[in-house]
Amino acid sequence: MKKTIKKINFFLIILSLVIPFFYTNASTVEFINEKEKGLKEYLGENYKERIIKNSTSANTITEMESLINKTSLENSFGKSYPNYLGGLYINNSDEVVIQIVKNKIPNKLTAKEEYNLYSNIISLDKNSKIEYVDYSYNEINEVMRILEGYYTANYYTGNIEAFYDDITNNRIVVELKKYSQDEINKFKRDIIDSDLIYFIESKEYTEYLTSYFPGQGILSLGCSVGFRAKLGNSIGFVTAGHCVSEIGQEIPLYGSVEKRKFSGKIDASWISLYPQYTVVNSLKFHAGTGVSTIPLNNSPVTKFVVGELYGKSGMSSKYTYGKITSLSSNMNGITGMVGTNIYATNGDSGGVVFKILGTGAKPTAYITSGIVHGGPSGGGNMSFVRAQDIVSSFGLTTY
Secondary structure: OOHHHHHHHHHHHHHHHHHOOOOOHHHHHHHHHHHHHHHHHHHHHOHHHHHHHHHHHHHHHHHHHHHHHHHHHOOOOOOOOOOEEEEEEEEOOEEEEEEEEEEOOOOOOOOOOHHHHHHHHOOOHHHOEEEEEEHHHHHHHHHHHHHHHHHHHHOOOEEEEEEEEHHHHHEEEEOOOOOOOEEEHHHHOOOOOOOOOEEEEOEEEEEEEOOOOOOOOOOOOEEOOOOEEEEEEEEEEOOOHHHHOOOOEEEEEOOOEEEEEEEEOEEEEEEEEEEOOOOOOOOOOOOOOOOOOOOOOOOOOOOOOEEEEEEEEEOHHHHHHEEEEEEEEEEEEEEEEEEEEEOOOOOOOOOEEEEEOOOOEEEEEEEEEEEEEEEEOEEEEEEEEEHHHHHHHHHEEOO
16 A cells, blocks of 8 residues: 555656646747657656656665565574575666575575565565576675775775676676786786676776865866765865865865865765855756756665666766666775766766656756766766765764
8 A cells, every 4th residue: 555655646746747837938848848858768658657667666675675684683694685685676677676596595494584585575576577696695795895805905006996796797897907817817816716706907997086056166176066064063065085185175265174085985075164155955967957946855865776866966067867887886996886877077076976766857856875986087987985974984964
């Protein structure tokens, strides 16, 4: 019953967006027609159903993960995820895909509790697709932890440019600065030899040296404003850590740097605003024109799903959107970021990243998710630092 209500409410919201007002002028009609055309080009003639389907699939995966976490705690399985689970993601048809390691499916008679969890997961959504894979998510995470430890300590002297979990292909991708069979063999000998790892040549990642709307440019830094947050009673905003040089640095027309970190999972800084300035929760660059009529929900996203729709607002490439492709993207010495196929380029660093409800062309809500870190030199698919990690590390509160 609850699911039915959610679907009806969501449909009414979408319906209210696509039905034009009774009183419109020619330019308004043209704008509506362009939006309708954009939706059809992006999702097809059945775009209304696709919007609902993607959102429903994301909610289903969240339910599955909650079920896993609850059952694992109750029965002390000792792992974050069951050993038979490879991953969960949304495919290009907006369907839930459950990856299963076939030879690790629990026995119904000898492992009743684990089998019950397995049965509950695969039966939660009768339309979900089962995909048999070689490696469990626990195995992927174990190799990722080894790589993160090495990468953090050896980024500047080692041969790893970037690495990330490629959930849809059940593997880890490692990008080598120097790519050859000899370098691959050296990697396997000196770091880790795992069939999980797929090697490719480096894409030459660069930090987007780029900042009172989220996404607006901070010209003196060559960066973009991220999301607003408080430190105690002081108001300010978050941008990228690599955009500033030190704590105490004065940023003309904005304020001073009070927090900065460029290591581990954090590439961020917090700038305390001068008393006469503020940051609002409306995007500088968004799907429409003028000031965004959709406010930015500034409660950070804590759960991310591969295949779910996200966007970013930054001063160089403005508003762009795409999907999450990786839950652990690592580059420039920073680990545990979220990888996407969202375009960004130099100048977008620190810009706000947000979850999109609806579609990229016709959003119904934006929810703060993080800030732009970087991607390939000259522009390309970006990775972002999670807002929740920044808030926790700096002791901030969003508002």
